Amino acid sequence: MQIYLDYSATTPCRPEAIAAMQEVLTQGWGNPSSLHEWGSRSAYRVEQARWEVAQLINAPTESIVFTSGGTESNNLALQGVARTFTAPQHLIISAVEHSAITKTAAMLERQGWQVTQLPVDGAGRIDPKTLEAALQSNTALVSIIYGQSEVGTLQPIEALGHLAQQAGALFHTDAVQAVGRVPIDVGRLPIDLLSMSAHKLYGPQGVGALYVKPGLALRPLMGGGGQEQGLRSGTQPVAMIAGFGAAAVCALAEIDHEPPRLVKLRDRLLDQLQSCPTLKLTGDPHHRLPHHASFCLQLSNISSNAPPISGRTLVKQMNLAGIGISAGSACNSGKIQPSPTLTAMGYTPHLAQAGIRITVGQQTTEADIDWTVTALQQAIALLTDAQ
Amino acid sequence: MANNTANNTHSQLIYLDGHATTPLDARVLNAMLPYLTEQFGNSSSQSHRYGWEAAAAVKQARQVLSNAIGASSDDPSEIIFTSGATEANNLALKGIAEAYFQKGRHLITLQTEHSAVLEPCRYLERLGFEVTYLPVQPDGLLDIHLLAEAIRPETVLVSVMAANSEIGVLQPLGEIGALCRERGVLFHTDAAQAIGKIPLDVQAMSIDLMSLTAHKLYGPKGVGALYVRRRPRVQLAAQLHGGGQEQGLRSGTLATHQIVGFARAVELADSPEEQEGLAHQRQLRDRLWSALAPLGGIHLNGHPTQRLPGSLNVSVEGVDGAALLLSLRSQVAVSSGSACGSGKTAPSHVLLALGRDRALAAASLRFCVGRFNTEAEIDQVIDQISVTIRALRLGDFKPREIKPKQD
Numbered sequence: 001m002q003i004y005l006d007y008s009a010t011t012p013c014r015p016e017a018i019a020a021m022q023e024v025l026t027q028g029w030g031n032p033s034s035l036h037e038w039g040s041r042s043a044y045r046v047e048q049a050r051w052e053v054a055q056l057i058n059a060p061t062e063s064i065v066f067t068s069g070g071t072e073s074n075n076l077a078l079q080g081v082a083r084t085f086t087a088p089q090h091l092i093i094s095a096v097e098h099s100a101i102t103k104t105a106a107m108l109e110r111q112g113w114q115v116t117q118l119p120v121d122g123a124g125r126i127d128p129k130t131l132e133a134a135l136q137s138n139t140a141l142v143s144i145i146y147g148q149s150e151v152g153t154l155q156p157i158e159a160l161g162h163l164a165q166q167a168g169a170l171f172h173t174d175a176v177q178a179v180g181r182v183p184i185d186v187g188r189l190p191i192d193l194l195s196m197s198a199h200k201l202y203g204p205q206g207v208g209a210l211y212v213k214p215g216l217a218l219r220p221l222m223g224g225g226g227q228e229q230g231l232r233s234g235t236q237p238v239a240m241i242a243g244f245g246a247a248a249v250c251a252l253a254e255i256d257h258e259p260p261r262l263v264k265l266r267d268r269l270l271d272q273l274q275s276c277p278t279l280k281l282t283g284d285p286h287h288r289l290p291h292h293a294s295f296c297l298q299l300s301n302i303s304s305n306a307p308p309i310s311g312r313t314l315v316k317q318m319n320l321a322g323i324g325i326s327a328g329s330a331c332n333s334g335k336i337q338p339s340p341t342l343t344a345m346g347y348t349p350h351l352a353q354a355g356i357r358i359t360v361g362q363q364t365t366e367a368d369i370d371w372t373v374t375a376l377q378q379a380i381a382l383l384t385d386a387q
Numbered sequence: 388m389a390n391n392t393a394n395n396t397h398s399q400l401i402y403l404d405g406h407a408t409t410p411l412d413a414r415v416l417n418a419m420l421p422y423l424t425e426q427f428g429n430s431s432s433q434s435h436r437y438g439w440e441a442a443a444a445v446k447q448a449r450q451v452l453s454n455a456i457g458a459s460s461d462d463p464s465e466i467i468f469t470s471g472a473t474e475a476n477n478l479a480l481k482g483i484a485e486a487y488f489q490k491g492r493h494l495i496t497l498q499t500e501h502s503a504v505l506e507p508c509r510y511l512e513r514l515g516f517e518v519t520y521l522p523v524q525p526d527g528l529l530d531i532h533l534l535a536e537a538i539r540p541e542t543v544l545v546s547v548m549a550a551n552s553e554i555g556v557l558q559p560l561g562e563i564g565a566l567c568r569e570r571g572v573l574f575h576t577d578a579a580q581a582i583g584k585i586p587l588d589v590q591a592m593s594i595d596l597m598s599l600t601a602h603k604l605y606g607p608k609g610v611g612a613l614y615v616r617r618r619p620r621v622q623l624a625a626q627l628h629g630g631g632q633e634q635g636l637r638s639g640t641l642a643t644h645q646i647v648g649f650a651r652a653v654e655l656a657d658s659p660e661e662q663e664g665l666a667h668q669r670q671l672r673d674r675l676w677s678a679l680a681p682l683g684g685i686h687l688n689g690h691p692t693q694r695l696p697g698s699l700n701v702s703v704e705g706v707d708g709a710a711l712l713l714s715l716r717s718q719v720a721v722s723s724g725s726a727c728g729s730g731k732t733a734p735s736h737v738l739l740a741l742g743r744d745r746a747l748a749a750a751s752l753r754f755c756v757g758r759f760n761t762e763a764e765i766d767q768v769i770d771q772i773s774v775t776i777r778a779l780r781l782g783d784f785k786p787r788e789i790k791p792k793q794d
Contacts, residue, residue: 004437010429010640018423025416025607031408035712036720037400039407068470068609071629071639100629100638107628199640204423206470206609206642221626223506224473233503234473235408235602237609240645315434324428324435 003323003368007200007291007361008149008177013243014202014362020246021204024239032236033225042238049245056248057175057194058185059211065231066241069208070176070197074100074143076210076221076232077172077193078108081141083219088112089140092131092164095344096124096153097145098174102340105143118144123284124153124345131160135167142169146194147178150341150357151283152292154182161190170216176200176208180251181259181290192216198240202362203247207240258362259290265360265369266293272373278380282342282355291361296347297354299384309383311356317379323372326357401764402720405603405697405755406552406580411648412605412758418651419607422644430641431632441643448650452612455653456578456597457588459618467613467633468646472579473503475598475613476546478626478637479575480507483544483596484516485624487573491541492516495534495572498740499523501552504577508546525742526690527556535566544573549581549597553737553753554689555698557585564593573621579603579611583656584665584695589614595621601645605758606652610645613637661758668756669696671765675754676701678769682776688738688751697756702738706779708749714779715752718771722753 004012013021024045030038032046047061054061067073078091078101093105095117109115116134118126126144135142142164147154157173164171172193175184179194180201186194194211198204212218212231224233251258270293273279279295297314311327318325338352358372402410422444430445432438446463453463469475484494496508498520508518519537524530529547538545545567547558560576567574575596578587583604589597600611615621615636629638655661676699679685684704703711712723723735734748743751752772756765 002436004435006429006432006435006437009432009438010427012427013423018420021423022416025411026413029408029410029608030720031404031602031608034404034407034720034722036404036716036722038402038404038720068474069639069642072470072627074629075627098629099631100627103628103631103638197640199429199642204642204644205429205640206645222473222477222503223510224477224501224503226502226506233477233506234471235608237470237607237645239411239607240609240642312434319435324432324437326432326434 001322001371003372005358005360005364005368005372006324006326008357008359009326010199010205011202011361012363013204014247014250016250017203017243017247021239021243024242028238032238033227045238046236046241049241052245053196053209053248056252057179057196057211058187060214063211063214065210065212065228066236067208067210067232068206069199070098070174070195071100072221073195073197073208073210074098074174075104076218077195078104078141078143079221080218080231081170081172081193082108082111082113084217085140088114090114090116090136090138092116092118092134092139092142092169094118094120094126094144094155096120096148096151096341097143098149098176101143101145101174120344122346124148124151124282124341125284125287126155126160128156128159128163131163135163135169139164139167139169141172143172143174146173146175146184147182147289147292148283148341149177150339150355151294151345152289153284154178154287154289157191158189165190165192177289180248180255181262183255186211186213198244198247201247201251203244204240207237207244209244262291262360265364265366266291268366268369269293269358269360269373272370273376276377276380278384279376282345291359292357293359294355294357296342296351297356297380298351310353313383314356314379317383318375321375321379323375327355400718400720401760401768403754403756403760403768404720404722405757406555406753407722408602408608409605409757410759411607412652412655414655415606415648415651419644419648422647426643428643430643431630444643444647445641448646451650451654452599455582455587455657456614457590458614462617464634465614465617467615467636468641469611469613469637470609471602471611472577472598472600475600475611476501476503476577477507478613478623479596479598480504480511480544480546481626482623482636483573483575483621484511486622487543491543493519493539493542494544494546495519495521495537495542496546497521497523497529497548499527499551499737500546500548501577501579504546504548523740526693527551527554527688527737527741528690528693529558529563531559531562531566534563538566538570538572542572544575546575546577549576549578549587550585550695551689551737552580553735554700554741555580555695555755556689557581557693557695560592560594568593580695583653589616601649601652604652604656607645607648610642610649612649664758665696668758668760671756671760671762672697672699672754674762675699675756675765675769679772682773686743686747688741688743695755699754699756700751702743702747702751703776704747704750706750706776708734708751710779711750711752711775714775715771719768723749723751
């Protein structure tokens with residue numbers, strides 16, 4: 001038996017998305033920039049999907065710029081805003097951002113930008129007061145992750161966005177984990193830029209989008225044919241964009257009942273593990289992505305000089321039991337290092353290596369959860385005995 | 388040749404615009420589908436089967452590409468997957484400029500390059516780099532002596548496209564590579580149009596960086612690659628930052644299904660069957676030209692033989708460019724220039740660089756005979772175009788004033 005519980009890393013493409021892609025790939029494969037009928041049909045298909053994706057976050061259609069994924073969207077937001085300035089300014093991010101934000105911020109820092117990392121509390125949440133204190137007259141951009149990928153914490157986006165905008169800064173949010181799982185309305189929320197990725201919401205890998213509030217100045221990362229209103233050159237991958245659109249339509253249709261179902265599954269997992277003293281919940285128990293459970297492995301009954309058991313060890317053991325979970329965000333999971341996210345939340349270096357993440361999704365059943373709990377308990381017992 | 392249902396949708400419209408994009412080969416789609424369904428893992432997930440399966444598929448695809456371009460067989464990490472040739476070109480030019488700016492700030496390219504090379508060059512100029520845009524000969528080919536004269540001590544990169552996207556001419560990559568190697572300058576080539584259609588060998592041609600894309604080769608849109616030489620190692624500054632995929636040179640979750648489709652497309656293109664198909668495409672292309680030339684006042688753009696097998700670009704005297712395209716619109720899918728720029732009504736910068744005057748450049752047709760075109764289709768196109776050109780020349784369509792290109 002195989003159980004996939006790593007829906008934060010990626011999600012399988014849903015049949016509706018595959019059908020949309022197959023239709024384009026077999027019948028509508030023209031280059032959207034071509035002036036002939038093959039081209040205009042493709043261009044129409046891209047615009048249909050743009051509308052579909054826009055609807056999911058209640059954005060105007062023309063505010064959606066298609067990219068190759070969440071990483072590019074994040075890079076485009078930060079670098080694209082930075083390039084509108086002739087001299088380096090001030091950028092605020094949080095201490096629990098995805099590497100696509102922290103690494104881009106580090107690059108800007110090398111170019112002379114001043115970068116402030118807002119601290120988080122033990123649950124990974126930002127206190128808006130810290131943002132208020134960090135804002136400066138030259139703060140050009142504030143970028144805060146909507147729902148944290150490793151520990152699931154949802155940030156007080158509305159409060160943070162208001163503070164940023166009141167101070168004259170732009171507000172960007174990396175909503176890759178949140179879009180499709182949490183209702184997001186950019187018409188109401190104080191958001192200037194928002195990053196999305198299709199493969200976290202049952203669309204294909206390799207396509208994403210950046211919401212750019214109409215009228216906002218942004219410079220492109222890539223020059224070329226001038227597609228996407230000049231903000232993103234390169235032939236649009238029509239099939240993947242159509243798949244993204246189809247996935248967005250489904251996500252919007254399900255936004256009232258699928259997330260509560262995920263919460264029930266997730267809470268079933270948390271309830272059953274409550275009696276397990278070695279797995280301590282990380283992240284915020286209340287302000288949390290609906291599909292997300294994460295823990296820190298804390299073996300209290302072993303001698304203090306024994307080598308600590310890392311999250312990876314447990315994750316590998318779970319894989320032997322046929323259950324796919326992760327030890328942090330997938331992009332970083334090749335490296336055995338203390339998690340920067342857990343470190344920022346106050347975990348010691350040892351404990352910051354002991355994080356695991358279990359994320360549920362479309363195909364997860366109650367039986368999967370129950371079996372996973374059993375397997376976790378067995379794996380932990382095995383590892384404890386081995387100490 | 389593989390049956391492809393793609394052409395059935397617009398049965399009246401014959402597709403001859405393979406420089407813009409190509410239909411997806413059904414065999415490529417079949418290779419992609421499993422990675423959208425059962426094997427959907429994130430190739431960076433190193434802790435479970437789902438991730439390993441995806442990583443294994445990516446690894447195999449990397450090997451296929453590496454072999455196809457003659458890269459060192461023991462180091463497929465020379466292949467960096469990107470979202471397409473535009474990203475690969477941007478990464479190559481900006482990445483080299485950034486990595487070598489201490490050494491020098493001069494780049495050399497051609498006036499006839501794709502906008503995905505020219506625009507990054509203009510961006511670099513705004514940052515203080517100097518770019519030499521070499522002219523080409525009337526046949527579209529680079530005079531190698533001009534390049535030799537243009538290389539300076541502070542030159543860091545020469546970027547010359549392998550096959551031109553509008554006229555299909557094939558630049559002498561081997562000569563350019565040898566010259567660059569001798570003068571200690573890096574050599575990048577945009578081979579988006581060339582891969583699978585002409586032999587590419589990064590060792591024999593001394594190519595240091597090469598941009599590739601899948602969708603000109605019956606593969607999916609939205610995936611490409613940049614070859615970056617490891618020995619001697621070419622330094623490159625990443626342009627997308629994040630999870631550190633692709634040895635840190637290109638962050639972002641790899642699109643496994645796309646990469647698998649890309650490799651399958653390359654594999655198919657290199658198969659004996661499809662290599663034979665290229666000869667057939669060349670024959671059909673020549674058949675088209677032989678039938679159009681006698682109409683008179685038709686100028687072939689680009690070198691007569693040093694061209695991609697399916698490429699044909701002609702300028703038509705005595706007709707208005709827009710009227711020509713409009714008249715053919717319901718019968719044959721062709722373009723007057725590169726698809727990316729074709730939203731603009733300006734004449735092609737490539738044709739102007741060949742010395743064509745603006746009116747003639749605007750009255751041009753770009754054909755690409757592809758894998759799925761038949762002889763009957765070409766004959767039909769010949770009839771339609773001949774009739775159209777004659778009618779336009781007799782009729783009341785007059786050439787219009789063309790406004791100069793804004794950029």
